[in-house]
Amino acid sequence: MYKSLRQGDSGMVPVVVGLLLLVTYFQIRNAAFLSSGNLVNLFVQATIFILLGMAEIWVLLLGEIDLSIGITSVLGGAVAVILVDPQFHWSWFLALPAGILVVTLIGALYGMIVVRLNVPSFIVTLAGFLAFQGVLIYIVDSQGTGGTIPVHEKVLYNLVYGNLTPLWTWILAIEGVAIMCYRIIKRDINRRASGLVTEPLTYVVVKVVLLVAVGLILAKIFDANRGTFIVLRGMPFAIPIDIGVLVAGTFILTRTKAGRYINAIGGNSEAVRRAGVRVNRYRLLAFVLTGVTGGIGGLLYVSQLNGVNDGPPSTLTLYAIAAAVIGGTSLFGGRGKMIHAVVGGLIIATIYNGMALLSMSASTQYVVTGIVLLAAVTVDSVARRNSATK
Amino acid sequence: MDTTPESPNLSASPKGPSEQSGSGVASSSVPLLSLRGVSKNFGPVQAIQGVNLDVPDGQVTALIGDNGAGKSVLIKTISGIWPPSEGKIFWKGEEVHNHSPRGAAALGIATVYQDLALCDNLDIVQNMYLGREETKFGALDEIKMELATNQLLKDLSVSTVKSVRQLVASLSGGQRQAIAVARAVMRDSRLVILDEPTAALGVSQTRQVLELIRTLSSRGIAVLVISHNLNDVFSVADRIAVMHLGSLVSNGPISDYDTNSAVELITTGHSSRVPTTLAPSS
Numbered sequence: 001m002y003k004s005l006r007q008g009d010s011g012m013v014p015v016v017v018g019l020l021l022l023v024t025y026f027q028i029r030n031a032a033f034l035s036s037g038n039l040v041n042l043f044v045q046a047t048i049f050i051l052l053g054m055a056e057i058w059v060l061l062l063g064e065i066d067l068s069i070g071i072t073s074v075l076g077g078a079v080a081v082i083l084v085d086p087q088f089h090w091s092w093f094l095a096l097p098a099g100i101l102v103v104t105l106i107g108a109l110y111g112m113i114v115v116r117l118n119v120p121s122f123i124v125t126l127a128g129f130l131a132f133q134g135v136l137i138y139i140v141d142s143q144g145t146g147g148t149i150p151v152h153e154k155v156l157y158n159l160v161y162g163n164l165t166p167l168w169t170w171i172l173a174i175e176g177v178a179i180m181c182y183r184i185i186k187r188d189i190n191r192r193a194s195g196l197v198t199e200p201l202t203y204v205v206v207k208v209v210l211l212v213a214v215g216l217i218l219a220k221i222f223d224a225n226r227g228t229f230i231v232l233r234g235m236p237f238a239i240p241i242d243i244g245v246l247v248a249g250t251f252i253l254t255r256t257k258a259g260r261y262i263n264a265i266g267g268n269s270e271a272v273r274r275a276g277v278r279v280n281r282y283r284l285l286a287f288v289l290t291g292v293t294g295g296i297g298g299l300l301y302v303s304q305l306n307g308v309n310d311g312p313p314s315t316l317t318l319y320a321i322a323a324a325v326i327g328g329t330s331l332f333g334g335r336g337k338m339i340h341a342v343v344g345g346l347i348i349a350t351i352y353n354g355m356a357l358l359s360m361s362a363s364t365q366y367v368v369t370g371i372v373l374l375a376a377v378t379v380d381s382v383a384r385r386n387s388a389t390k
Numbered sequence: 391m392d393t394t395p396e397s398p399n400l401s402a403s404p405k406g407p408s409e410q411s412g413s414g415v416a417s418s419s420v421p422l423l424s425l426r427g428v429s430k431n432f433g434p435v436q437a438i439q440g441v442n443l444d445v446p447d448g449q450v451t452a453l454i455g456d457n458g459a460g461k462s463v464l465i466k467t468i469s470g471i472w473p474p475s476e477g478k479i480f481w482k483g484e485e486v487h488n489h490s491p492r493g494a495a496a497l498g499i500a501t502v503y504q505d506l507a508l509c510d511n512l513d514i515v516q517n518m519y520l521g522r523e524e525t526k527f528g529a530l531d532e533i534k535m536e537l538a539t540n541q542l543l544k545d546l547s548v549s550t551v552k553s554v555r556q557l558v559a560s561l562s563g564g565q566r567q568a569i570a571v572a573r574a575v576m577r578d579s580r581l582v583i584l585d586e587p588t589a590a591l592g593v594s595q596t597r598q599v600l601e602l603i604r605t606l607s608s609r610g611i612a613v614l615v616i617s618h619n620l621n622d623v624f625s626v627a628d629r630i631a632v633m634h635l636g637s638l639v640s641n642g643p644i645s646d647y648d649t650n651s652a653v654e655l656i657t658t659g660h661s662s663r664v665p666t667t668l669a670p671s672s
Contacts, residue, residue, distance in 0.1 A: 083423070103629055182402065190533055191533065194533050194536075195537075196533065196536055196537065196540075197555070252531075254531065255529040255530050256528070256530065257523050257525070257530065260512075260516065260520075260523060260549035261532065262508075263511065263512065264509045264511070264512055264516070264520060266511065267510055267511035267512060268507070268508065268510065268511075270505075270507065271507035272520065272521070274491060274507045275507070275520040275521030275522075276491075276492055276521045277496065277520070277521045278521075303457050310441045316544075329506055334509070334510070334511035335511055364467060
């Protein structure tokens with residue numbers, strides 16, 4: 001595994017091992033860590049990091065970066081909050097897409113500038129970070145609510161605080177696991193039928209068993225009553241939203257031409273151009289997809305805060321990048337999967353949740369997250385260097 | 391030598407298409423590719439001038455010359471990277487104007503440059519099908535692409551690759567070259583242009599690439615190969631074309647040359663020992 005790790009093709013094993021070590025450490029230090037109430041809380045905390053991490057992966061795959069996703073996503077969320085506010089009284093099914101559309105258009109604008117004018121993305125998005133921070137402060141303050149706009153709309157509020165019923169939680173878990181198992185088995189059968197090389201049968205069985213086990217454990221965690229004064233059961237809506245984005249993003253990346261080209265451009269854009277692919281079209285698409293995904297993340301963010309204020313979250317972008325990179329996405333382009341943001345986001349949320357449980361200071365949380373990020377980027381750099389010198 | 395552009399059927403070249411010889415698949419009387427009086431200048435710099443060259447079907451033509459002789463400019467002109475400043479290009483006897491790589495590819499001309507244009511982060515199948523992926527109901531049809539890749543590599547006797555799902559980054563230089571050539575063949579190419587395919591390769595890898603070139607030729611595909619290595623040239627080529635200071639100074643069957651005459655042509659632009667030596671164009 002060490003050799004694979006050095007060559008950068010060990011997959012997510014080291015990251016998952018790191019996550020398990022963190023979980024073990026926090027559980028030893030505080031027995032409440034693995035309680036269902038805390039775990040659900042941790043998952044919800046992670047959903048924002050995961051979504052913004054997935055947003056960042058689209059551009060990271062190209063070898064580009066978006067330094068403003070934390071601000072622009074919240075700007076989209078703010079637009080949704082303002083539109084559903086009694087002052088405008090938009091219906092949620094118009095206001096929420098409008099919020100996503102704002103972030104998507106910003107992504108498209110970035111993409112146009114990067115692609116057409118050939119300006120480095122870190123400069124374009126850094127400028128966007130400053131400019132849209134100003135726009136966010138302006139639109140929040142201009143509502144005359146003292147710099148904070150609460151969420152008055154039930155659907156937006158419930159994105160994070162609403163739960164599926166226990167029955168639907170189980171149905172979703174069983175259905176999800178069944179679909180994934182079906183896909184694994186079908187792929188194996190198809191490859192065998194075509195006479196192609198397949199994974200060992202034992203490996204397939206282990207994967208299926210693990211999937212079933214994880215699905216059942218998660219359903220059990222969500223099904224448990226985590227309320228103190230009232231009964232609180234079921235999967236928070238934020239989780240299936242994250243899963244939906246994960247599935248859609250993974251499908252685009254692995255099963256469509258667009259995803260293939262976005263991956264390839266990060267590896268060798270000149271080769272892709274010579275293959276007759278309109279490279280700029282797919283570079284632009286990646287920025288748009290960052291906007292769409294970030295827009296959904298922004299809605300969850302304002303739902304989690306139960307509003308939006310004029311003190312923009314300056315660290316949110318950094319956590320988005322950290323989630324992607326810690327999970328295994330390369331900062332240099334050409335390597336990344338949507339699942340990386342899930343693992344990376346869970347690691348960041350675990351550090352925050354666990355340290356809060358241990359009553360550690362915010363300063364320690366920042367230091368530890370920074371060290372984990374540095375370790376992840378160092379592994380990436382070393383893997384690239386070894387790969388290049390092979 | 392008359393450098394006036396004419397149709398290849400009018401036998402403008404000193405050695406007409408019907409006189410061509412060499413091993414490999416028998417060629418038709420009309421060359422697959424013909425250049426007539428092709429020149430290319432970049433501002434005041436004349437990179438190539440008055441080149442008349444015939445590339446027959448199913449044969450390996452080696453393009454040799456010193457650094458700066460104009461070999462790369464010539465293949466880039468054929469490949470549609472740069473349009474010629476003067477002269478005509480004929481494809482199967484018909485005049486063509488391929489002013490883009492896409493146009494050249496549509497004709498059936500595939501060029502494998504020295505950098506190979508492979509994506510290290512993709513596997514062999516993904517590289518082979520880059521830009522022309524097979525789909526089924528809108529989704530990539532991985533099984534179909536993998537089966538076809540396996541079959542093509544088998545047909546080309548590329549047996550050193552363990553799995554077509556290996557990342558290209560993990561391949562050796564010879565394997566990478568083989569994949570780049572196989573990709574060119576897969577695109578229904580009739581002419582494969584190889585720019586220094588054995589440069590920076592070890593002995594065994596060079597042998598693999600040369601075997602691959604012979605395989606292409608035996609499948610009826612014309613190959614135009616640039617090389618500085620005369621051992622490689624004499625072991626694989628059916629014909630030789632020598633460039634010197636931007637002009638094609640000699641062009642003929644391999645049997646007309648030996649190493650000494652080839653070196654003489656490369657360095658001085660003429661050789662009294664080669665019957666097919668052309669006078670440099672003015």
